[in-house]
Amino acid sequence: xxxxxxxxxxxxxxVLVLPRLVFDSADFALLSLAVVYAIVGLSLNVLIGYAGTxxxxxxxxxxxxxxxxxxxxxxxxxxFIVGVLxxxxxxxxxxxILGGLALRVxxxxxxLVTLSYGVFAQDTLFGIKAITGGGAGRAAPTPTGDGxxxxxxxxxxxxxxxxxxxxxxxxxxxxxxxxxxxxxxxRVAASLGIPVKAYLLLGFAVSGxxxxxxxxxxxxxxxxxxxxxxxxxxxxxxxxxTVVGGLxxxxxxxxxxxxxxVVPLIIREIxxxxxxxxxxxxxxxxxxxxxGLVAVxxxxxxxxRAAQVVGVAMVALSAAVLSPLHVPGVxxxxxxxxxxxxxxxxxxxxxxxxxxxLRTAPGGLGQQLRPVVRWVCGGRFSLDAGPGDLREVxxxxx
Amino acid sequence: xxxxxxxxxxxxxxxxxxxxxxxxxxxxWEVVGIIGPNGAGKTTLFNVLxxxxxxxxxxxxxxxxxxxxxxxxxRAALGMGRTFQNVGLVKAxxxxxxxxxxxxxxxxxxxxxxxVGSSLAFERERAVRDEAARLLELLxxxxxxxLVAGRLPYGLRKQVELATxxxxxxxxxxxxxxxxxxxxxxxxxxxxxxxxxxxxLGLSVLMIEHHVPLVAAVCxxxxxxxxxxxxxxxxxxxxxxxxxxxxxxxxxxAA
Amino acid sequence: MTAQALVIGIITxxxxxxxxxxxxxxxxxxxxxxxxxxxxxxxxxxxxxxxTTHGIPYVLAVLIALGVAAVFGFVTERVVVRPLADAPRVTxxxxxAGVALLAVGLELWIGQAQIRPIAxxxxxxxxxxxxxxxxxxxxxxxxxxxxVVALVLRWVFTRTFLGLAVLxxxxxxxxxxxxxxxxxxxxxxxxxxxxxxxxxxGVLTGPLSGFGPGFLTSSALVAGFTAAVIGxxxxxxxxxxxxxxxxxxxxxxxxxxWLADVPGPQTAALFVLLVVILLxxxxxxxxRAS
Numbered sequence: 001x002x003x004x005x006x007x008x009x010x011x012x013x014x015v016l017v018l019p020r021l022v023f024d025s026a027d028f029a030l031l032s033l034a035v036v037y038a039i040v041g042l043s044l045n046v047l048i049g050y051a052g053t054x055x056x057x058x059x060x061x062x063x064x065x066x067x068x069x070x071x072x073x074x075x076x077x078x079x080f081i082v083g084v085l086x087x088x089x090x091x092x093x094x095x096x097i098l099g100g101l102a103l104r105v106x107x108x109x110x111x112l113v114t115l116s117y118g119v120f121a122q123d124t125l126f127g128i129k130a131i132t133g134g135g136a137g138r139a140a141p142t143p144t145g146d147g148x149x150x151x152x153x154x155x156x157x158x159x160x161x162x163x164x165x166x167x168x169x170x171x172x173x174x175x176x177x178x179x180x181x182x183x184x185x186x187r188v189a190a191s192l193g194i195p196v197k198a199y200l201l202l203g204f205a206v207s208g209x210x211x212x213x214x215x216x217x218x219x220x221x222x223x224x225x226x227x228x229x230x231x232x233x234x235x236x237x238x239x240x241x242t243v244v245g246g247l248x249x250x251x252x253x254x255x256x257x258x259x260x261x262v263v264p265l266i267i268r269e270i271x272x273x274x275x276x277x278x279x280x281x282x283x284x285x286x287x288x289x290x291x292g293l294v295a296v297x298x299x300x301x302x303x304x305r306a307a308q309v310v311g312v313a314m315v316a317l318s319a320a321v322l323s324p325l326h327v328p329g330v331x332x333x334x335x336x337x338x339x340x341x342x343x344x345x346x347x348x349x350x351x352x353x354x355x356x357x358l359r360t361a362p363g364g365l366g367q368q369l370r371p372v373v374r375w376v377c378g379g380r381f382s383l384d385a386g387p388g389d390l391r392e393v394x395x396x397x398x
Numbered sequence: 399x400x401x402x403x404x405x406x407x408x409x410x411x412x413x414x415x416x417x418x419x420x421x422x423x424x425x426x427w428e429v430v431g432i433i434g435p436n437g438a439g440k441t442t443l444f445n446v447l448x449x450x451x452x453x454x455x456x457x458x459x460x461x462x463x464x465x466x467x468x469x470x471x472x473r474a475a476l477g478m479g480r481t482f483q484n485v486g487l488v489k490a491x492x493x494x495x496x497x498x499x500x501x502x503x504x505x506x507x508x509x510x511x512x513x514v515g516s517s518l519a520f521e522r523e524r525a526v527r528d529e530a531a532r533l534l535e536l537l538x539x540x541x542x543x544x545l546v547a548g549r550l551p552y553g554l555r556k557q558v559e560l561a562t563x564x565x566x567x568x569x570x571x572x573x574x575x576x577x578x579x580x581x582x583x584x585x586x587x588x589x590x591x592x593x594x595x596x597x598x599l600g601l602s603v604l605m606i607e608h609h610v611p612l613v614a615a616v617c618x619x620x621x622x623x624x625x626x627x628x629x630x631x632x633x634x635x636x637x638x639x640x641x642x643x644x645x646x647x648x649x650x651x652a653a
Numbered sequence: 654m655t656a657q658a659l660v661i662g663i664i665t666x667x668x669x670x671x672x673x674x675x676x677x678x679x680x681x682x683x684x685x686x687x688x689x690x691x692x693x694x695x696x697x698x699x700x701x702x703x704x705t706t707h708g709i710p711y712v713l714a715v716l717i718a719l720g721v722a723a724v725f726g727f728v729t730e731r732v733v734v735r736p737l738a739d740a741p742r743v744t745x746x747x748x749x750a751g752v753a754l755l756a757v758g759l760e761l762w763i764g765q766a767q768i769r770p771i772a773x774x775x776x777x778x779x780x781x782x783x784x785x786x787x788x789x790x791x792x793x794x795x796x797x798x799x800x801v802v803a804l805v806l807r808w809v810f811t812r813t814f815l816g817l818a819v820l821x822x823x824x825x826x827x828x829x830x831x832x833x834x835x836x837x838x839x840x841x842x843x844x845x846x847x848x849x850x851x852x853x854x855g856v857l858t859g860p861l862s863g864f865g866p867g868f869l870t871s872s873a874l875v876a877g878f879t880a881a882v883i884g885x886x887x888x889x890x891x892x893x894x895x896x897x898x899x900x901x902x903x904x905x906x907x908x909x910x911w912l913a914d915v916p917g918p919q920t921a922a923l924f925v926l927l928v929v930i931l932l933x934x935x936x937x938x939x940x941r942a943s
Contacts, residue, residue, distance in 0.1 A: 054743055054746075054747075056750065101928065101932075104931075104932055105928075105931045105932065107742075107743070108686050108742060108743065108746065109882070109931055111686065111743065111746055112686070112878050112879075112882065112927065112931075113927060113928060113931065115874075115875060115878070116875050116878075116879070116923060116924045116927050116928075117924060119871075119875050119920050119923075119924075120917070120920050120921055120923070120924035122917075122920075123916065123917025123919075123920035123921070124915060124916050124917040124918075124920055124921040124924075127916025127917050128916060129916075134916070165515070166513055166514065166515075169512060169513055169514065169515035169519075170512065170513045172523070173507075173509075173511075173512025173513065173515075173519055173523065174498075174502055174505045174507070174509065174512050175509045175512050175513055176512075177488075177491075177495065177498055177499040177502065178499070178502060178509075180488060180490070180491055180495075180499070181488045181491075181499050184488050184489060184490060184491075185486065185488065185489075187450065187470075187482070187486065188482070188486040188487065188488065189488075189499075190449075190450075190469070190470035190471050190474070191448060191470055191471075191474055191479075191480045191482075191486065192471075192474060192499060192500045192502055192562065192566055193471050193474035193475050193502050193503040193566055194471055194499075194502050195469070195471045196471065199509075202509055206513065231871075232870070232871065233754065233757060233867065236688075236750045236751075236753065236754050237754065239747060239750065240747070240750070240751055240754065243747055280762075306731070337762075337763075338762065338763075338765060340762055341761070341762070344758050344761045344762045345758070346758070347754050347755065347757055347758025347761065348755055348758040348759065348762075350751070350754065351751035351752060351754045351755035351758070352755065354747065354748065354751040355732065355733050355748055355751060355752075358737060358740065358744055358747070358748050359736045359737065
């Protein structure tokens with residue numbers, strides 16, 4: 001299959017040129033963050049999607065990369081690229097140590113270990129004053145100059161390209177096949193001569209290297225790193241955006257992660273949305289009304305009585321609030337509701353999408369995009385394109 | 399010199415003695431069968447031979463070298479190929495990908511070279527693909543090369559599994575019930591193919607098998623296990639008519 | 654010094670035990686690690702806060718708060734957990750983590766990113782004094798609650814039809830269904846119960862040092878999981894004892910002079926404890942090997 005040139009050029013234009021035309025240079029900080037999130041998503045995908053294990057502490061992976069690079073650049077006075085390389089190396093090393101635990105502790109228990117590791121990293125590792133600056137944090141100058149984010153965005157894109165290349169080559173070589181085999185059946189993998197433990201560790205190392213790079217880019221894009229940047233919330237957000245993107249789908253993950261990061265920009269660009277969010281006393285009843293109608297619809301279609309009752313109640317309540325008749329007592333309460341911040345919206349929308357993904361479309365965004373990707377790569381356009389293993393979402397060895 | 403040899407193997411799970419003091423050996427070019435009723439410890443013995451299970455006592459030797467402590471993948475590298483009772487394939491991958499996976503050891507470039515995309519890796523990948531195609535053609539599986547392995551019918555899956563094991567270039571094949579789910583004619587055809595493979599590739603074979611006519615037709619030597627112990631061993635015809643074997647299979651009244 | 658740390662540890666450990674009980678309850682009956690357990694409690698505190706600031710009497714507000722938690726648990730089971738009944742358990746874990754994040758988002762919106770104070774149910778601070786440590790009445794209430802809840806739940810699981818049916822359903826769903834038990838209803842009941850437990854934990858611990866978005870998740874979820882692991886993840890009294898062990902070890906780590914230079918000694922102790930236990934005795938200290 002030879003790739004189609006025209007759509008690829010269009011894609012390049014969207015990524016490289018369009019942002020210059022649409023956004024201010026100040027917005028490029030957020031666009032750089034979108035690229036960083038994409039790399040984080042790809043890093044998590046190596047662990048969850050390829051190796052079939054889980055990490056709920058990926059914020060620690062990213063944070064270690066961030067502090068390493070910040071330290072190397074500000075304390076050791078090394079250039080930016082050395083910082084990124086050091087972050088990648090240390091990111092890979094710490095991931096391999098955690099991977100060593102994954103050889104002994106599997107499934108749900110390993111999920112707990114990663115959860116605890118993430119919190120431990122934030123409180124203890126990132127609190128070591130000599131390296132991280134303690135709670136005060138550490139400066140991480142942007143290599144392209146303070147506040148000059150436009151060229152930095154392109155630097156981040158170059159690293160994303162590198163990560164995508166490495167990921168693609170890995171999955172097309174013996175490492176990818178070994179990871180697939182050990183994820184699906186470690187016994188079969190071993191009897192075909194694959195050293196299962198070594199490849200699991202390699203998977204961790206690759207994931208750690210990607211996360212380390214992402215962390216370094218995050219730090220220097222921010223200008224400053226503090227331990228509070230790497231909370232448990234962020235770790236969960238990373239997992240959710242990766243699952244929504246669709247495990248084992250590079251395209252889906254990059255798109256989903258980037259969208260997660262640029263939610264504030266999206267909200268600003270959709271006319272009327274920002275002002276609607278600022279007046280929740282009007283928007284919330286509308287959302288409740290729509291949700292109620294959906295619940296009633298689902299209830300009728302699937303014969304669920306509870307959904308119908310709840311749906312009718314929601315519709316009635318919101319209609320009463322929205323009606324010109326004014327229900328006494330309710331409206332003043334609603335008017336006290338604070339405005340919805342874009343970052344809060346991210347925390348509300350992404351979980352909803354995850355539940356939808358897990359319930360109805362385990363292949364995530366990647367599966368929806370697959371026909372297009374196939375076509376761009378030179379294949380036939382077919383709506384049901386996709387290999388068989390898309391249906392397993394998280395099949396960590398539990 | 400025997401290719402594969404197990405000496406005084408015992409395995410205990412908690413209070414259950416799964417295998418007790420069993421010794422088997424497979425000579426060069428030999429086809430050896432293990433028969434016995436369900437729960438006789440045959441698969442446990444197989445797991446000891448291939449390294450999935452550490453024996454409590456006893457040694458395993460391959461071409462004279464002690465491999466009792468070696469991990470599974472190292473034994474595969476030495477030349478032990480194994481099939482599984484419930485078909486050991488990477489189920490979500492295509493048949494072709496399964497054959498590529500099986501050539502992991504022969505691929506000839508390092509993991510890191512593959513990840514960074516060195517030119518050697520590209521070159522070797524092409525060779526590995528050619529080899530996969532050759533094996534698929536040899537076994538008549540070329541038409542299903544691009545289908546997902548887990549979705550194939552059972553019989554085809556078993557054939558693909560055999561192809562993957564052959565792709566590891568084994569010296570000895572360990573087959574766990576290779577004809578389960580096959581009819582008598584299919585089993586007979588399988589026996590002929592096995593003998594042909596031995597001739598062409600110079601293989602030795604150790605197989606767990608229930609299909610007695612097949613065992614009689616292809617095996618040079620047979621072990622019969624019951625309750626974790628070796629009951630009888632010898633030429634297929636002698637073992638088949640041995641009163642202990644008849645009793646183990648049919649119960650006390652028949653003897 | 655050490656004895657004092659012991660007392661403090663037992664007091665804080667009781668709160669962990671309360672969270673662990675909810676985790677064990679859900680795990681015992683459905684094999685799910687429920688990452689939303691902490692948020693069941695946080696949502697209840699926010700409901701309590703909204704209620705009391707709008708002039709609703711404290712007791713009534715507490716009941717409303719527990720009701721909110723119960724509804725949250727019920728909806729979580731119906732919308733998220735039940736449709737994923739056949740999915741791998743790690744998938745369900747990711748889904749419950751999503752539920753937790755959703756709750757944090759809503760809390761951030763309703764209450765903003767602020768730590769807020771809230772009145773405790775019992776106000777007296779100096780009734781009891783052991784080894785120079787004052788134990789407030791609220792703390793006593795927590796200890797009492799966790800002991801009673803652990804014993805009651807144990808009784809439910811060993812003596813009542815409901816408890817035995819839940820256990821049977823987790824082992825053999827089809828068989829239990831064939832015996833005429835409505836397995837789906839059991840699942841609902843378990844999640845509502847777990848959410849109520851979470852609510853109790855939130856309402857009791859929220860007043861101790863104030864609450865913010867996701868407060869019970871960040872203050873007690875990891876400790877609760879660790880406590881549950883110590884208890885073998887299926888033993889209810891074990892969850893309580895595990896909570897106390899975690900509390901004591903954290904309190905010793907905080908007061909140990911050789912750890913004075915380690916930032917976040919409590920979290921570090923928790924991580925080390927979890928890893929050591931999982932490596933040395935994966936079935937937990939009190940659990941039996943399966």
